[in-house]
Amino acid sequence: MRKALADWVDLTDNQFSQLAEIFNSRTVKAKQDILLPHTSVHKIYFVCDGLLRFYYLSDRGVESNKAFVAENTFAGALAALNLDLPVLYGIQALEPTTYLVARLQDFVDLYEQDYAFERLGRKFAEWLLIRKELRTRSLLQQQAKQRYVSFMQNYSGLISRVPQYHIASYLGITEVSLSRIKRELAKKQHF
Amino acid sequence: MRKALADWVDLTDNQFSQLAEIFNSRTVKAKQDILLPHTSVHKIYFVCDGLLRFYYLSDRGVESNKAFVAENTFAGALAALNLDLPVLYGIQALEPTTYLVARLQDFVDLYEQDYAFERLGRKFAEWLLIRKELRTRSLLQQQAKQRYVSFMQNYSGLISRVPQYHIASYLGITEVSLSRIKRELAKKQHF
């Protein structure tokens, strides 16, 4: 985790152990649920090894993948405490996964203790912002075929690790539609 | 601006005037461009009075409205300096507008001067996160008709202030399609 943090802040040994204290390590098998949707449980996560998917659940029971979170990555609804709303997403393991988890409140409490943690919080929020910005733009401006091409470019490592129907769900289309898109793209390659 | 900030941080008079110093006031007429897309100009904005639209421009020249920013609201790509990319959006006034503008670099520099500004930056980022979260969810899970209904609920004040075709562009559909949707919704009302 420390290495991943280095992109955002320089923590002293002391600061880092303060941070590490609020996290607990967990291990889950593939397909295991970590958080069910519409639970009011606010936590933040760091994936050490493996792969998780964060997903929305609509009123009509349809799941949409919100993000895939692989090793050495932080995740979590950082601003959730500012809302009265329950967390809207669920979390499920796609692979056997080891991760660290902390109560969001504990993380936020650190802001009061040391300036460095507030900075960490800001950097984390900004990192999430950038990813969401790209995602919004993609959903708004690109057609499904283009979104898939972009996904392959930006997340090439995930293609082989994530079932096709989960990628389709991430792109906002059905697995059937994605299968069609792949066929069309393959056709073009021949010429 | 001070009143709007109160939701996020308590600034002393001194801190507030430090902040105010980096902002300049501007006035634009309706339809006037404030920032053209693909310019590498990183600024943050506070709209005092009026209404702005922030929009993406695709490779093929199609505009998509990213956000409407009305009075007493902050806006700007807070995390833009973390990227080497140019700012991707443009800004245009939809009404005669008075706004404050600051160089993003000046704003970020304040983080080093006073803890309160770092906190402000974090709160601002988190506020943006929440809005983007809702937007992503809407684009991913809802059909155009539902997105329009949600828009009317969440931004009822904007319906009369923003031309229909700009709302359509915000929803990711054409103005023709939005017109169809409105007709269908009106039909349902009769029964």
Add this chain to the structure above:
DNA sequence: TTATTTTCTTATCAATTGATAAGGCATAAA
């Protein structure tokens, strides 16, 4: 290995949305 389950593909038809063109309606300008 075989059997079972999961994932992916294909076909068909329906629903949604886009593209284009034409016209209506309002507001503002001449």
Add this chain to the structure above:
DNA sequence: TTTATGCCTTATCAATTGATAAGAAAATAA
């Protein structure tokens, strides 16, 4: 007033995507 201009609606047809069902292929279990 008439004339523009901008915005909205409607109609038609095309393209995209969804829904469903059936089967193929791949992965996993027995």
